[in-house]
Amino acid sequence: MIATADYIRILPEIVLTLFGLIVMFVDPLLPESRNVKPLGIIALIGSLGAVAASIYQMRYPGPAFWNFVVVDNFSIFFHLLVTIAAALVIMASFEYLRVQEIRAGEYFGLILFGTVGMALMSSAVELVLIFIALEISSISTYILAGFRRRDAGSVESSLKYFLLGSFATAFFLYGIALMFGATGSTDIPQIASALRLNGAPLLAYVAYALMFVGLGFKIASAPFHVWTPDVYEGAPSPVVAFMSTAPKMAVFAVLLRILFVTESPSLLAGSRPVWFWWVWGSAAVSMTLGNLGALVQNNVKRMLAYSAIAHAGYLLVAFAAAPEAGISAAMFYAASYTAMNLGAFIVVSHFANAGERYVTLDDYTGLGRRSPLLAMTLTIFLISLIGIPATAGFFAKFYVFSAALKANLVWLTIIAVVNSAIGAYYYLRVIVAMYMRDSTQEIPVMRVPAGVTATLLCSVAAVIYLGILPGRVLEFATRSAQSLLR
């Protein structure tokens, strides 16, 4: 018997799907030259409706649909994160779609459908459902990456993302199959109890490793990160803003759920989980390779791609740290990273004249004089990515590092701190170029449209709010961590 409460527990997904369908149905009814605005507004209403639905869900915690999905603080946190990110990207895309002559119906539809998958990933507690949700989100982003289909770079980015993404998915699926073989179940809580009763057989170790390969690819952590710079460079900038935040954070939610819930008995007993050293190694290598790679980049999109790899590494440090503090630090980091990275890519997108033309560091010289507001916004995001106090990035790093120290991960913390220092160099290089060097060429800066302004205001507000008053979000994250481990 399916109760009404079951449907409320997947309400955000239902709202997103409905509005995605409405966008697709309305698309052919409008003239193609003037359909961006109405379709965008429908999509925006849909994503904001999903935000509202996620908040409404808080009153109905519990499992639904035969324990396939569960609504708890943890799932609501990530629901809010991905739906807000989707709403911000939709707002910022209007002008881009008009200039690039991209068909708006499919674009907005795919963003909404992809968000369905991401939202479902954070609430699913059954591995096969997680796999399907992951594919809903991935297939949508494969297409979005190639949306400038007459541009060879965009199509190439889409192809690389697609081939390597499906390759990784196959590993994840194999991991699920072996976990099913080892425990006789694909339900995460049941896997946890089976592993506790019988101990972890060798098959379970292999399953963890394969799942980590698959998910590690999706979050762009080393050694599965090589695709990131190419894909981010070629894909349309608003899409990069989206796919470097929302799907990645959804995969982090899946990783947190799989890694921590299945190992919760040994974690609560204070011993190290079986996956500890992989996560440790992957965190250290991601931070180092990401930051070193970013140092030599001249293309700002590529630089931010390498920085995204480094940030995946910082997030994994939180995974290696103690269970409760680590989970809440990771969740806080996810929220801060989404705000600052999304904002940074939207500025890059707008400054590239929505044509992906002006993206090298030389193009950024003198931006401080030509467009003071835009330059200042980018500066706020960059200093937040460095981790300077009064911005979200500072507290995010602070919580992660202190959780790591509390767990006695001294070496990992040292690597992380050294990497933060290296990272400061290349972020500051952009700021120096904008303010202290004179421009060598005349690059017209477009008027900032209302949608981009709204997105940037929201992101800046989030970065500063999390940087000055982190308490409420952190407290919510801590409660979610407790609900996850129980």
Next chain:
Amino acid sequence: MVPLHYYLLLSAILFACGVTGFLIKRNIITIFMSIELMLNAVNLSFVAFAARWHVLSGQVFVFFVMVVAAAETAVGLAIIIAVYRTRETLNVDQVNLLKL
């Protein structure tokens, strides 16, 4: 009756064939077929484990995987056509505009 580990071994070998094909082949369509081979190798594992645990769910998963694989094929072939239109080649080594 054929013992369980024979099926698992066959599945692992097929999966390894898929991985090898993905890594050494240069034609995009062949690479794509290698991925499909990997997914189907996993399906074999699912069915074998379903028989071992005497639960039907393992066999049902295969259908889900097939549906997902079909969706992936549709999108993948569309992307491959788009690549061919801009490059007139299906060799991955020549799809190298963005430096690795």
